[in-house]
Amino acid sequence: xxxxxxxxxxxxxxxxxxxxxxxxxxxxxxxxxxxxxxxxxxxxxxxxxxxxxxxxxxxxxxxxxxxxxxxxxxxxxxxxxxxxxxxxxxxxxxxxxxxxxxxxxx
Amino acid sequence: xxxxxxxxxxxxxxxxxxxxxxxxxxxxxxxxxxxxxxxxxxxxxxxxxxxxxxxxxxxxxxxxxxxxxxxxxxxxxxxxxxxxxxxxxxxxxxxxxxxxxxxxxxxxxxxxxxxxxxxxxxxxxxxxxxxxxxxxxxxxxxxxxxxxxxxxxxxxxxxxxxxxxxxxxxxxxxxxxxxxxxxxxxxxxxxxxxxxxxxxxxxxxxxxxxxxxxxxxxxxxxxxxxxxxxxxxxxxxxxxxxxxxxxxxxxxxxxxxxxxxxxxxxxxxxxxx
Numbered sequence: 001x002x003x004x005x006x007x008x009x010x011x012x013x014x015x016x017x018x019x020x021x022x023x024x025x026x027x028x029x030x031x032x033x034x035x036x037x038x039x040x041x042x043x044x045x046x047x048x049x050x051x052x053x054x055x056x057x058x059x060x061x062x063x064x065x066x067x068x069x070x071x072x073x074x075x076x077x078x079x080x081x082x083x084x085x086x087x088x089x090x091x092x093x094x095x096x097x098x099x100x101x102x103x104x105x106x
Numbered sequence: 107x108x109x110x111x112x113x114x115x116x117x118x119x120x121x122x123x124x125x126x127x128x129x130x131x132x133x134x135x136x137x138x139x140x141x142x143x144x145x146x147x148x149x150x151x152x153x154x155x156x157x158x159x160x161x162x163x164x165x166x167x168x169x170x171x172x173x174x175x176x177x178x179x180x181x182x183x184x185x186x187x188x189x190x191x192x193x194x195x196x197x198x199x200x201x202x203x204x205x206x207x208x209x210x211x212x213x214x215x216x217x218x219x220x221x222x223x224x225x226x227x228x229x230x231x232x233x234x235x236x237x238x239x240x241x242x243x244x245x246x247x248x249x250x251x252x253x254x255x256x257x258x259x260x261x262x263x264x265x266x267x268x269x270x271x272x273x274x275x276x277x278x279x280x281x282x283x284x285x286x287x288x289x290x291x292x293x294x295x296x297x298x299x300x301x302x303x304x305x306x307x308x309x310x311x312x313x314x315x316x317x318x319x320x321x322x323x324x325x326x327x328x329x330x331x332x333x334x335x336x337x338x339x340x341x342x343x344x345x346x347x348x349x350x351x352x353x354x355x356x357x358x359x360x361x362x363x364x365x366x367x368x369x370x371x372x373x374x375x376x377x378x379x
Contacts, residue, residue, distance in 0.1 A: 044312070046312075054246065055242075055243030055244075055246060055247065056160070056239045056240070056242070056243050057243075058236065058240070062325065062329075062330045062331060062346060062347070063325070063347065065306060065319075065320065065345055065347050065348070065349065066310055068172060068173070068310070069160065069164075069172060069236060069239060071160050071161045071164060071239075072243070074161060074164070075169075076164060076169055076172070077169055077170075078173075078310045078311065079309070079310060079311065079312045081319065082316075082319060083319070093113065093240075094113070094239075094240045094243055095109075096109065097109065
């Protein structure tokens with residue numbers, strides 16, 4: 001019982017701070033590249049969004065429960081997951097007609 | 107034009123719901139109209155400032171400044187909403203009876219007004235800064251699209267304000283004996299929802315563990331981008347796929363404010379005046 005607290009804290013810390021994989025998505029001409037990104041399931045993933053357009057874009061996804069504004073000509077990162085296997089669509093809220101993509105966890 | 111209309115509408119709606127609820131919830135508080143308008147104005151100015159400073163904010167804390175800033179803004183708003191509800195739990199009876207003329211209510215009323223100001227300003231600032239950024243992006247594209255953007259944006263703004271106004275007007279029609287209970291409940295849900303959203307932001311930058319991602323998935327039951335889903339998101343922070351940690355934040359804030367309200371409205375001992 002005495003060991004339960006430190007073990008719990010360690011597990012909490014591990015889930016919070018162990019990010020295993022990094023991926024990059026580029027925004028160019030109001031489109032995401034790649035439009036389909038495959039990532040390992042069950043791991044926390046760090047996504048780097050590189051906005052090569054001069055105008056800001058908002059990376060948003062209901063499936064991933066994430067949203068972040070990326071100013072023009074700059075990059076931003078955020079964490080997603082751990083994800084169960086499946087497809088997780090995302091979009092650019094400021095240019096929804098062209099900025100679309102999906103994260104595939106497998 | 108349709109695109110900018112929808113986006114401005116969505117952002118305006120989120121702020122307008124909060125403004126509508128708080129305006130109804132402060133019914134009868136003396137001087138609140140002035141503070142309400144000042145809050146909206148300050149929020150608008152703040153949005154422009156935040157939008158202009160977006161790059162700077164974003165780079166704070168190793169690229170996570172945006173989430174920290176937004177979580178901070180939400181956190182302050184939660185505290186303000188909690189203060190309002192607890193204050194209202196103490197004063198609503200007086201306000202209902204005396205329609206704003208009670209002596210003790212007026213002295214506390216000033217602080218309630220500054221709390222109201224802060225809630226409104228922060229809500230407008232949060233949604234407004236995203237809107238300004240978006241519109242700036244279109245404006246720099248230049249030419250014909252600027253004009254259509256302005257038309258679309260104005261339509262969206264009007265639509266959002268209209269929904270907020272409808273909510274406010276609808277709330278005012280509630281019979282007085284339920285009125286403060288209903289508005290307090292709405293404020294309670296607002297605060298809990300904001301806490302949940304703040305948690306999501308901190309999870310996004312890995313400062314909080316998610317604890318089950320997601321805890322449940324109601325996207326097929328109530329899609330987050332549906333009309334009802336969007337409204338519930340604005341009113342109570344509805345997420346179709348909430349992380350476990352979000353639910354913890356939601357519940358803790360809900361229960362804490364509820365307890366605070368209960369404690370303060372305990373019957374007073376008869377005072378020696």
